[in-house]
Structures are given as C-alpha cells and as structure tokens.
Amino acid sequence: MGGLTIIVPVKAAVPNVTAVRLDPVTHNLVREGVPLMLNPYDRNALEFALRLKDKYGGKVITLSMAPPSGKDFLESTIGMGADEAYLVTDRAFAGADTLATSYTVARGIQRLFPNFDLIVFGEETTDSSTAHMPAQVASWLSLPYVYYAVDAEVKLEDRLIIVNRYLEDEGVYETYEYRMPIIISVYRNSNPPRDISLVRKVEAKLNGLVKSVDNNTLKLERECVGLRGSPTIVSKIEDAKPVERKKQIFKGDPREAAKWLLDSLTKEGVIKP
Amino acid sequence: MSTAQAQQKICSEWNPVNKNEYRGIWVYIEYVNGTIKDGSLQLIGKARELASKINTDVTAVMLGSGLGDSVKEPIYYGADRVIYIDHPALVKYVPHIYANVIVQLANKYKPEIILFAATKRGRELAPYVANSLRAGITADCTELDVDPKTRDLDQVRPTYGGNILAHIRTPTRRPQLASVRPNVFPTPPRDTSRKGEVIEETVESLPSINGQGLIEVRPVVKGEELPPVEKADIVVIAGRGVGSADGVKLLTELARLIGGTIGGTKKAVDAGWLPADRQVGQTGKTIRPTLYIGVGVSGAIQHVFGMKESKVIVAINSDPNAPIFQYVDYGVVGDYRDIVRELIELLRGTKR
Numbered sequence: 001m002g003g004l005t006i007i008v009p010v011k012a013a014v015p016n017v018t019a020v021r022l023d024p025v026t027h028n029l030v031r032e033g034v035p036l037m038l039n040p041y042d043r044n045a046l047e048f049a050l051r052l053k054d055k056y057g058g059k060v061i062t063l064s065m066a067p068p069s070g071k072d073f074l075e076s077t078i079g080m081g082a083d084e085a086y087l088v089t090d091r092a093f094a095g096a097d098t099l100a101t102s103y104t105v106a107r108g109i110q111r112l113f114p115n116f117d118l119i120v121f122g123e124e125t126t127d128s129s130t131a132h133m134p135a136q137v138a139s140w141l142s143l144p145y146v147y148y149a150v151d152a153e154v155k156l157e158d159r160l161i162i163v164n165r166y167l168e169d170e171g172v173y174e175t176y177e178y179r180m181p182i183i184i185s186v187y188r189n190s191n192p193p194r195d196i197s198l199v200r201k202v203e204a205k206l207n208g209l210v211k212s213v214d215n216n217t218l219k220l221e222r223e224c225v226g227l228r229g230s231p232t233i234v235s236k237i238e239d240a241k242p243v244e245r246k247k248q249i250f251k252g253d254p255r256e257a258a259k260w261l262l263d264s265l266t267k268e269g270v271i272k273p
Numbered sequence: 274m275s276t277a278q279a280q281q282k283i284c285s286e287w288n289p290v291n292k293n294e295y296r297g298i299w300v301y302i303e304y305v306n307g308t309i310k311d312g313s314l315q316l317i318g319k320a321r322e323l324a325s326k327i328n329t330d331v332t333a334v335m336l337g338s339g340l341g342d343s344v345k346e347p348i349y350y351g352a353d354r355v356i357y358i359d360h361p362a363l364v365k366y367v368p369h370i371y372a373n374v375i376v377q378l379a380n381k382y383k384p385e386i387i388l389f390a391a392t393k394r395g396r397e398l399a400p401y402v403a404n405s406l407r408a409g410i411t412a413d414c415t416e417l418d419v420d421p422k423t424r425d426l427d428q429v430r431p432t433y434g435g436n437i438l439a440h441i442r443t444p445t446r447r448p449q450l451a452s453v454r455p456n457v458f459p460t461p462p463r464d465t466s467r468k469g470e471v472i473e474e475t476v477e478s479l480p481s482i483n484g485q486g487l488i489e490v491r492p493v494v495k496g497e498e499l500p501p502v503e504k505a506d507i508v509v510i511a512g513r514g515v516g517s518a519d520g521v522k523l524l525t526e527l528a529r530l531i532g533g534t535i536g537g538t539k540k541a542v543d544a545g546w547l548p549a550d551r552q553v554g555q556t557g558k559t560i561r562p563t564l565y566i567g568v569g570v571s572g573a574i575q576h577v578f579g580m581k582e583s584k585v586i587v588a589i590n591s592d593p594n595a596p597i598f599q600y601v602d603y604g605v606v607g608d609y610r611d612i613v614r615e616l617i618e619l620l621r622g623t624k625r
Contacts, residue, residue, distance in 0.1 A: 022437075027439065098400070099404060129412070129555065129556070130412040130413070131396050131412065132400040132403075134400075136400045136403075139372075139401045139404035143369070143483075144368070144482065144486075145368055146397075147368070147396070161484075167393045168393060171550055172490060172492050174489065174490050174491075175489035175491075176487055177484045177486065179483045179484045223282055223285070224284035228284075231443050232410075232441050232443050234440065235441065236439075237437055237439050238437070238438050240437065243581060243582070245602050249604040250604070250605050251593065251606040252607075254612045254614075255615050257612050257615070258615035258618075261616065268585050268602075270507070
C-alpha cells in the first residue's frame with residue numbers, strides 16, 4: 001500500500017468555558033452531559049493532514065480520548081474528510097492529566113496503528129491550552145517532533161518529510177527534515193479548515209463509522225492511565241482576582257476627554273509632557 | 274515520603290523517586306542567535322525568591338555552540354551557578370535533541386524544580402523533558418510559590434478561558450516542571466559584579482536526529498516597523514471596535530507619537546488588520562507595559578489574560594458597559610476616531 005498513514009488525535013473542547021462545572025473533589029472539568037465540540041485548532045491540524053493525503057495518497061485517521069458522548073464530534077471529523085475515526089473511551093482513563101493522557105494516546109496509537117507515518121496535532125486546545133500533548137507523545141514514542149508547522153512536503157520513496165514551521169514570537173520560519181515517523185503540531189493560524197460535509201457526517205452516524213475502543217482492547221496498565229497515572233493534582237481553585245484599578249471614567253467632549261487623558265497620564269509619569 | 278506512598282504501586286514505565294535526593298532550582302536559559310531570551314532571565318528572579326524559601330540555590334542551564342562569555346550572563350541576573358554544554362551538534366536547534374540533553378543533565382544533578390520560559394520554543398521543549406523524566410508539568414503559570422515543608426511547588430495557572438485560577442502540585446514526583454509566559458515576572462537588574470560558579474558539562478550520547486533536522490532558517494522580512502508588542506513600554510491595542518485597517522493606521526500614528534507600538538486583539542488579527550505576531554491575549558502574547566491603551570477593545574477575558582499586569586490601563590470605547598472598563602485606571606467613553614484625532618493633535622502641538 002502506498003501513501004501515508006496519518007493519525008490526527010483530537011480533543012472534545014468545551015465550547016463555552018465560562019459556563020462549565022468543576023468536580024468539587026478533583027477540581028476537574030465535568031465533561032459528562034456537556035455539549036462537546038471539536039477543538040477549533042484540531043480542525044487546522046486535520047486540514048494539514050488532509051492536504052498531505054490529497055497530494056500523496058494514503059489515509060487520515062482521527063482518534064480521541066473522550067467520554068462516550070465524544071462519538072458525535074468524531075463524526076464531524078469524518079464529515080471534514082477523515083477516513084476513519086476512533087473513540088478511545090474507558091472509565092479507567094478518567095481524571096487523567098497530560099502525562100496520563102499522552103500515555104494513553106501514544107500507546108493506543110502504537111497498538112492500533114503500529115505502521116503510522118505521522119501523528120498530526122493541533123497547536124493547543126482552546127479550553128486548557130497547555131500544548132503538552134505533541135511533545136509528550138513524542139517522548140513516549142522516542143520520535144522527532146516539531147511544533148507550529150505550516151506546511152510539509154514528503155519524499156515517499158525515502159520516507160522523508162520536510163516541514164516548514166513558523167515561530168510567531170521570533171518572526172522566523174524554520175525548515176526541518178526528518179525520516180518518518182514523526183510528530184507534528186500545526187500552527188493555529190495556518191491551514192484554514194475546509195467545510196464539514198453534513199452528508200458525510202450523517203453517513204458516518206448511520207453507518208457507525210466511528211469505532212469505540214476501550215481498555216479491553218488496549219490493555220494499558222491501570223497504574224499508567226487516568227487519575228492513577230497522573231502525577232499532578234489540582235490542589236485548589238479560585239476565581240481570578242483582578243488587580244485594583246482607579247476606574248476613573250470620562251464621558252463628554254472629545255477635546256476635553258483627550259486633554260484629561262493626557263493630563264492624567266503625564267501625572268502618572270507614563271508619558272512625557 | 275510516607276510508607277503508604279512508598280508502597281503504592283506505580284506505573285511500570287515510571288522510575289521510583291526518592292524526593293530527598295532532589296535539590297535545587299533550575300532555570301533553562303533559552304539562547305537563540307547569540308542572545309538570551311528575556312523570559313529566561315525573568316525566571317532567575319522568581320527562582321531566587323523560591324530558593325530562599327526552601328534554602329537552596331539557583332542553577333541556570335544553557336545549551337548551544339560557541340556560547341562564549343554569554344554563559345556568565347545568568348550569574349549577573351542572580352543565578353548561583355551555570356551549567357552549560359557547548360557542543361558543535363547543538364549549533365542547530367532540534368527539539369528532541371535539545372530536550373534529550375536537558376534530560377541527561379537532570380538525571381545527573383537531580384534538581385527539584387525546573388523552570389522554562391513559555392516562549393514558542395520553550396513550550397515545545399518543556400513537555401518532552403518532563404515526560405521523559407516521568408515528571409509533572411504545568412504550562413503558562415502566572416504565579417509560583419513553594420511550600421517550605423513539603424518543598425512542593427505551588428503552580429498557579431489561569432484555566433478554562435482565564436476566569437479560574439488553578440493551583441497545581443506534584444506531591445509524589447520530582448523534578449517539578451513549570452513554564453511561565455514571558456513578561457509575567459519582571460527582569461531582575463543586571464549586576465556584573467555578581468560572582469558564581471560556571472560548570473562546563475559534556476554530553477554522553479546524543480540521540481539520532483533521524484534526518485537532517487533543521488535545514489533552513491528564514492527570518493520574516495519586515496519594513497520600517499514599530500517594536501514588537503512584548504518589547505514596548507507603551508502599547509496601543511486595536512480591538513474589533515476600530516472597525517477597519519484604516520482605524521489601525523490612526524492608532525499606529527498615536528502609538529508613534531507617544532513612543533509606543535501597536536497591537537491587536539484576536540478579533541482585530543482575525544479580521545486581517547494586524548499580523549498574528551501582534552496579537553495580545555491568551556492565544557497571543559502576554560504583555561506588561563507601563564502603559565496599555567485599548568481602543569475599541571470590548572474586554573473579553575481571553576484578551577484581559579494577556580494584558581492585566583500592565584502598570585496603567587486605559588480604554589477608549591463607545592460602549593459605556595464594555596467589560597474593559599472593569600479593568601481600567603482611566604477610561605474614556607466616546608467615538609474613538611474623535612478622541613484619538615484630538616489626542617494626536619494635542620501631542621503634535623506639544624512636539625512643536
């Protein structure tokens with residue numbers, strides 16, 4: 001078989017982060033019963049993967065560790081063009097921090113798709129935004145990895161990939177060449193995603209194209225996954241307290257407003273008279 | 274460690290950890306193109322504060338090729354010791370190679386805490402290091418403290434959009450890794466009279482790059498540009514309310530007159546009025562200028578996350594109920610075009 005086998009791990013993000021409930025004991029986000037959507041940056045990752053597939057052939061497989069309700073948003077990855085989707089779900093995986101999640105994803109991929117060429121992640125999630133997963137999965141699998149990819153070229157016969165990436169804070173593009181398999185995360189402001197075909201999404205639902213995998217299949221050690229495989233604990237949560245501010249408000253004639261503002265800022269010493 | 278903890282079965286892929294073997298605070302010093310990143314120097318200041326609470330020292334770790342005298346810089350900013358590796362293979366930054374070298378050093382010296390600046394490279398590097406040590410890691414901390422009894426690092430990070438602060442601890446594993454956004458902490462003063470120990474280390478073995486690794490670097494060519502948002506003392510931010518790229522031009526003029534720079538909210542960047550590297554907020558940059566002026570900025574929590582540490586905050590907005598006014602020192606309600614034009618005129622008047 002030619003072409004590339006590309007795995008795109010995705011996350012069910014909580015659409016409205018200000019209206020969520022936290023578990024009073026573990027302080028983890030309660031995901032049960034919350035409508036889930038595909039993390040927006042994972043769509044850029046999926047687009048990146050689909051462009052490679054369009055050019056070089058092969059297949060794109062999405063995978064997510066999520067509660068059973070995650071089937072729904074995985075159907076939308078098929079709607080966007082993924083060939084297969086896997087829901088990795090088990091009570092044993094609940095309460096995982098990024099170390100335990102990356103373990104489950106890394107070993108899960110190894111067991112289900114041992115011959116993958118690329119694992120392509122979104123830059124980060126919009127709800128917890130750690131950007132840990134790609135590097136952690138790379139560590140479990142001892143593979144090269146590169147963040148902030150914008151595009152890539154593949155030399156199939158040599159199994160080589162040339163990745164361009166953009167470092168936003170330095171304003172620099174870098175090009176890396178690696179022998180596959182490698183791990184990539186995709187720059188969030190690149191690869192604007194194609195539309196989700198509702199027809200394909202409905203077909204995915206009707207034909208049960210999203211497959212569920214639990215720990216009976218993966219057989220991961222209990223101590224390595226979920227809460228038990230998570231070294232970090234959330235010890236306390238609190239509302240973010242804003243810094244005390246003067247809150248002086250001026251309303252009225254623009255000229256007077258401008259004078260008042262320049263006066264105030266000069267007195268503060270933050271602009272020079 | 275209690276007996277219960279010691280006896281609790283751990284993942285067979287984890288190494289057992291004796292917490293008492295781990296001492297000292299490390300700061301990873303990011304060295305790119307002959308310069309040390311400000312974000313790394315800022316962490317030395319914070320590490321000093323933590324070290325004094327648990328009576329330990331601060332070590333700066335630097336990797337590269339041809340480091341020269343720059344290995345002394347961390348000492349000038351407050352580190353007690355620098356451990357560096359100067360190796361031709363490290364002339365090219367390759368993420369898994371750099372991460373592996375840091376892991377080798379951490380296994381040898383066993384620090385209890387390792388801090389990384391959450392630059393783009395830092396965010397790429399730190400999770401690989403943490404995971405290879407089977408250690409916990411917390412991203413984008415905005416505050417760090419340490420418990421003198423347990424020596425646990427109290428890592429505070431905004432989460433779920435920034436309206437909740439989570440305190441995260443790693444009670445059973447060492448080292449404890451955290452990344453901190455640049456400009457969350459101030460840069461300590463540089464004092465060239467400070468003395469410290471400088472240790473050159475060697476690498477035992479480097480993993481295979483598996484390919485050529487980094488093959489090309491191309492800086493984006495920029496015209497006559499204002500400084501980047503994270504470097505300026507005064508920052509004028511365009512929000513969705515400025516309505517157009519022309520509005521951004523007007524604000525740029527204001528920024529020039531007061532010796533500042535221009536940036537934007539996610540909405541303004543998504544609209545294409547400003548490049549992505551000028552975005553301030555949760556998915557952009559964190560800034561702490563002496564003066565922040567938000568124009569047409571509504572004050573979404575994701576934006577406030579990236580600017581709330583500014584010394585003086587000003588907002589100009591036509592909506593008196595805009596949430597941004599909750600965060601300001603000085604607010605002006607009105608049409609920004611009129612107000613900014615008046616400001617420009619007044620400033621030109623004083624310049625003449």
